Amino acid sequence: QVQLVQSGAEVQKPGASVKVSCKASGYTFTTYALHWVRQAPGQSLEWMGWINAGNGNTKFSQMFQDRVTITRDTSASTAYMELSSLRSEDTAMYYCARGNLRSQMDVWGKGTTVTVSS
Amino acid sequence: QSVLTQPPSVSAAPGQKVIISCSGSSSNIGNNYVFWYQQLPGAAPKLLIYENNKRPSGIPDRFSGSKSGTSATLGITGLQTGDEADYYCGTWDSSLSAYVFGSGTQVTVL
Numbered sequence: 703q704v705q706l707v708q709s710g711a712e713v714q715k716p717g718a719s720v721k722v723s724c725k726a727s728g729y730t731f732t733t734y735a736l737h738w739v740r741q742a743p744g745q746s747l748e749w750m751g752w753i754n755a756g757n758g759n760t761k762f763s764q765m766f767q768d769r770v771t772i773t774r775d776t777s778a779s780t781a782y783m784e785l786s787s788l789r790s791e792d793t794a795m796y797y798c799a800r801g802n803l804r805s806q807m808d809v810w811g812k813g814t815t816v817t818v819s820s
Numbered sequence: 821q822s823v824l825t826q827p828p829s830v831s832a833a834p835g836q837k838v839i840i841s842c843s844g845s846s847s848n849i850g851n852n853y854v855f856w857y858q859q860l861p862g863a864a865p866k867l868l869i870y871e872n873n874k875r876p877s878g879i880p881d882r883f884s885g886s887k888s889g890t891s892a893t894l895g896i897t898g899l900q901t902g903d904e905a906d907y908y909c910g911t912w913d914s915s916l917s918a919y920v921f922g923s924g925t926q927v928t929v930l
Binding site: 737739746747748749752761763764797799803804805806807808809810811812813 | 822852853855857863864865866867870871876908910912916917918919920921922923924
């Protein structure tokens with residue numbers, strides 16, 4: 703079945719970077735795009751950006767444009783989201799979700815907890 | 821502050837109906853498809869409704885979506901205890917050039 707499996711929980715210090723992976727299975731990786739969405743504790747969902755897994759094109763929310771990098775490795779059917787210059791407000795659950803840019807997110811990973819603490 | 825506005829909570833007895841509203845503007849709901857996601861406690865979000873009113877395979881017809889102008893609604897009939905969750909609307913915002921979500925609505929079954 704279609705699955706997105708994310709990497710494990712991370713604890714990072716303020717100012718550091720974190721890289722979260724999202725491995726796809728059950729479908730042809732390059733025929734769909736992937737979004738990254740985060741959710742701070744008790745808060746709503748917040749879109750961070752998106753990558754076209756086929757051609758590698760990316761689009762980012764202005765909120766994260768300067769700090770986020772999204773890449774993919776087609777040979778590993780895996781997408782990556784790296785967030786730099788971490789601050790305490792970046793403590794959140796980070797999700798990858800399959801979907802085209804203006805379309806529905808139809809499959810979600812279980813999420814990766816990122817904690818930023820000194 | 822979310823671009824899309826939802827009521828913080830709605831509640832009803834088992835078997836009853838609830839309606840969740842999602843209010844936006846011409847740059848988002850008014851000119852783009854609306855999607856609805858269900859997030860059960862401690863779980864990842866799950867797609868419930870796509871393209872305003874379509875249900876993915878496996879979603880019961882107790883869930884329905886509609887859109888009019890710059891607002892959308894999610895209806896849940898025959899409410900069950902398993903429907904207790906947070907529900908989020910989402911859409912593309914053409915002005916922000918970003919995907920936006922609502923503030924979320926918690927459904928409680930009394």
